Amino acid sequence: MVVWRTLRAAPSWVPPLLIGVVVLVLPGIGLDFATSRQIQLTCILALIVSGLNLSLGYAGQLALGQAAMYAAGAYTAGLMSIAGYTDILLQLLVAGLVALAVGVLTGIPGLRLGSWSLAMTSFFLVLLVPDVLSVFENVTGGHSGLSGIAGATLFGSVLDPNSFYIVIVIVAILWFAVLRNIVVSRHGVAFRVLKQSPVLASSVGISVFRMKLLGYALGAFPAGLAGALFANLDGYLSPETFSFTLATSVLAASILGGSASVYGAAVGAAIIQLGPNQSSAFQQYALVFYGAFLIAGGVLLGGGFAQLFRRLVARLDRAAGLDTQPTASAVAPDIPALHGAELAVSGVAKAFGGNQALRDVSITARPGRVTALIGPNGSGKTTMLNMICGFYRTDAGRITVGGTQLQRLPAHHVARAGVARTFQTPNLPEGVSVLEAVASGRCSTARASLLDAVLRLPRFRRVRDADIAEALRVLELVGMTHLRDAEAVSLPLGMRRLLEVARALVTRPSVLLLDEAASGLDEDEVDRLAELIRRIRDAGGTVLLVEHNFRLILALADEIFVLAHGQVIASGPPEVIERDPRVLSEYLGVRSDDARLPEVADALETKAGER
Structure with missing residues (x-):
């Protein structure tokens, strides 16, 4: 060892x-x-x-x-x-x-x-x-x-x-x-x-x-x-x-060696060139054999020989005690000041064929406040987030962040304008570490060219060092620095959700969109998430929170907008929304005359569990 x-x-x-x-x-x-x-x-x-x-x-x-x-x-x-x-x-x-x-x-x-x-x-x-x-x-x-x-x-x-x-x-x-x-x-x-x-x-x-x-x-x-x-x-x-047989041999070599591997290409090429290509009889049935290699490589060797090598290395690391992670820090540092911008959605409409998903929707999220967007399934909440992020185009209305119109911008330009988000299902790439996953959020910041990366020029080193420093800073904010070298997709659900929040925070966005970030979390993890959102708000961030956990909404939100059937049916502070008769009827299915806060929260949590 x-x-x-x-x-x-x-x-x-x-x-x-x-x-x-x-x-x-x-x-x-x-x-x-x-x-x-x-x-x-x-x-x-x-x-x-x-x-x-x-x-x-x-x-x-x-x-x-x-x-x-x-x-x-x-x-x-x-x-x-x-x-x-x-x-x-x-x-x-x-x-x-x-x-x-x-x-x-x-x-x-x-x-x-x-x-x-x-x-x-x-x-x-x-x-x-x-x-x-x-x-x-x-x-x-x-x-x-x-x-x-x-x-x-x-x-x-x-x-x-x-x-x-x-x-x-x-x-x-x-x-x-x-x-x-x-x-x-x-x-x-x-x-x-x-x-x-x-x-x-x-x-x-x-x-x-x-x-x-x-x-x-x-x-x-x-x-x-x-x-x-x-x-x-x-x-x-x-x-x-240069026939199709060559193309299939290249694909077979890639799959066998490991397509998501730098040196797997050399391994796969060696297997194909030094193995079957040595037989003159093989050439007559080359396509058949290459097809068999592709099936064997895809079914029996997921990730090719490169993946087998990684598993061997991981096993040796465990045997040598190299895979242990340091413990998490008990004290989270302060979040530096965030320059949040006002998100204004005015008169937005969106239809998918004959289905009118949104009708004349207007919402506002301001810096230093948590704005919640709630509603039953199918009410248009995620559609609204996708409109803000540029994944869908508006049929009518305006969307602005800090006065900049976003409704006609492509999604990557919206991100560069300062809008960051998480997803209902944690969306993390395979084969990257926790540190790399967070640093990927900085793709829209100061850039180093491909030539800088190839030649390791000073600009590449400056950008790389800045990416690492910012990623470590945000990981410390969410209490995950000790996991920096772990594979991102291997983390449990709660950690992956916090990791998505960290990725969204790494660029200090003008607007942070959280799409059901508490879904599937246990009570302790929800408390950690709630504390993090409060700290983002107190640092001056603009937070738009889509969530089914009504207790969390009431504890965090400064203002709540309620969607139903593609329209805003109510808006206001939590103490107003929890007693609004139409919200209770449309969203919770309970009568307004016998509803109080505990019953409302229990009813919504039961509905969320049924989903």
Whole structure:
């Protein structure tokens, strides 16, 4: 266990780098030609698979277009070589950019159409590769293939087989370093938030379309690099190389290695390249076997071999006593001043087909106050929150925050305007820690570019440090600092709800929307939540609370608006609302002449339990 503790103290990138260095020096110890070729082909396949991992495993976009991007990079490099541009660095750059352009051009229409359109667009793109090559037969060689590719050079010197082997391995190592830097940055967390839910992504200020396109296009770049390397490996390109069979092999490698893993791409590529691809008889039934691999990987290896490795590491951590968490702090710090803004909803209406969800609804939530929105199921409460957040467009009326109109803004712009929210069901991405989940709420704040993240430039470090500092500050406010390294989705319900509140607070929003935040909590957890909401109010925050727990509403709310049948039927302070005859009739189903506070609270809590 002492040895394991020492190993775990090392940065996570050290073991993969050591493996890469070992692979790099193999030619110096007498590596034979056949093994050398298989390693090179594995590195090339790993580059392609890593692109799919980025777009599928992290960004959640199912697309099989990597084979087409691979072909684009290969033919770009091949044609450059024939034209006399044999420098491998130039070919890698141009091939990568061409593949990136293909990814952008094919991704835009697929993403605009939505749903499964990107998957179908990329599927047909792969099927069209042989036909496209045939159309330009005079240039590409058509079905006969492209020959006459000269040997690659580096700074004017022709690369011999051993030197080209080193180039391939170095390119693979550098790309995986780039991929790791992306995945562990704010961009990587944003990809996982997007994969979890586009609604969640929008609510924290992420442009869903742009982030989806970024994931898909970035996944094309390593495929272009792989294509350039492959073109120079054999000096000949055949259209059959870039068939649908290749696309399925890439998907199989991704699933087997672990699609939500940086280094799972290399593991999956090694399994496919060094295993079934060695058999000539396998190629005849390749699609059948790849289909079997996909089923086996999806059913028996959830998360691929990368997930099995994580479980092994977690077990060793427990054995070594490394998984223990520090205890929570007993004293919560003060919440710094919040600059809340007035939320004004005026005359808002919304219909879904023939169902009029909201009719001429007007509510106001002011800074330093808790405003409650209550009503029976189907009254339009969540619809109202979705209208405020920009998920639905208003049919009529205005929504303003601090004088800024929101009713026509997309959801991610509303989030950037200072509106933060929680959800009825805690919405947290898989594969992120508690600290990362809270920091994801800062996606709309000061930004570092993708290049900053890849190169670890000073701006990236400043933004990262600020994200961590703010996330830790808010975790301390909700008493969860001791859980900073725990996986967010592994927490119990009460903790996940508090975590959502922390994520909403991390940007110090102008308006905080809480959608049934107390649902499913026990009495102690409700008390903790109530105390946190009071502290947010006292710090100057604007809180709009949607809740079924009537005792909590009466204890917290400064003003209550009651919705029924899509209309506001009553508004005022708690002592007025609890005795309003129409509220008692519509909401609680009790008579006004015999209702008192305890009975009202008990009746509503019984109704909430029945739901």
